[in-house]
Amino acid sequence: MLLENKVMLITGASKGIGRGIAVGAAKHGAKIGINYAGDDAAAAATVAEIKAAGGEAFALKGDVSDPQSAKDFIQAGVDHFGKIDSFVSNAGICPFHAFLDMPQEVLERTLRVNLHGAWYMSQAAANQMVKQGHGGTLIAVSSISALVGGEFQTHYTPTKAGVLSLMQSTAIALGKHGIRCNALLPGTILTDINKDDLADDAKRQYMESRTCLGRLGQPEDMAGPAVFLASDLAGYVTGASLLVDGGLFVNLQ
Incomplete structure (x- = not known):
């Protein structure tokens, strides 16, 4: 129960990585707030799973690229649980597309969701933590794609590099407030974002x-x-990045 009596809010948590983190954190005692963009049934199912296991959770629909959604989500967390201890910026999209003929709207939507959304949400969460006065943790789900390229991800990989950089800079900006900021860099995780790409056996x-x-x-x-990053076990960890990729990055040969 590493997160007992802690409150964690997570964006993009009705499915995939966000849901995995939400359920796992709840098993360690965290009270959970879920942001999601579209799938009401999936969000309700995640909340129901947490509650069925004896946990506490709520879900709030919102587009992370809208700055107001960040304020609304943070306020909902405070309204439900009275505080926020940990915030996980996870929401992201990756509409695979070739570089030379990529439409402007695909590029700009990816930037707004993945990078602008992480910035707005992290800022709103940090302001609440500063107001509370007892520190906290920001965790951003970046990607192995922050470190390597992808032929059909020229719009996506820069956003994940940006999210990694955001956590490094916020670690400096927020350390004096007792707020730790770290990034997770997953490798290929089986989620909706890549199910079509990996349908090829x-x-x-x-x-x-x-x-x-x-x-x-x-x-x-x-x-x-x-x-781990949200818990007191990581009390001296900030500005760090953790690869969670099964050894994909190091396996050159």
Whole structure:
């Protein structure tokens, strides 16, 4: 119960990595707030799963690219639980597309959701933590794509590099307030964002073979690292980045 009596809010948490972190953190005693963009049924199912296990949770629909959504989500967390201890910026999109003919709207939407959304949400959460006066933790879900390129991700990889940089800079800006800021860099995790890309059995098998552990990640694999960074066990960890990729990044040969 590493997060007992802690409150954690997570964006993009009705499915995938966000849901994995939400459920995992709840199992460690955290009270959970979920932001989601569209799937009401999935958000309700995540809340129901947490409550069925004896936890507390709520869900609030909102587009992270809208600055007002950040304020609304943070206020909802305070209204439900009285405080915020940990904030996880996870919401993101990756509409795979070639570089040379990428429409402007695809680029700009990806930037607004992945980077602007992380910035707005992190700022709103940090302001609440400063107001509370007892510190807190910001965790951003970046990606291995912050460190390597992707042919059909020229719009996506810069946002994930930006999210990593955001946590490094906020660690400096917020350390004096006792707020720790860190990034998680997942490798290939099986979620809705890449299900079409990995529907090709040959590509999936190739990606599995690239990892040291011989398998792709599951959303649940992200829970432990997030819980650690949010817990007092990581009390001297800030400005850090943690690869959660099954050894994909180091497996050059």
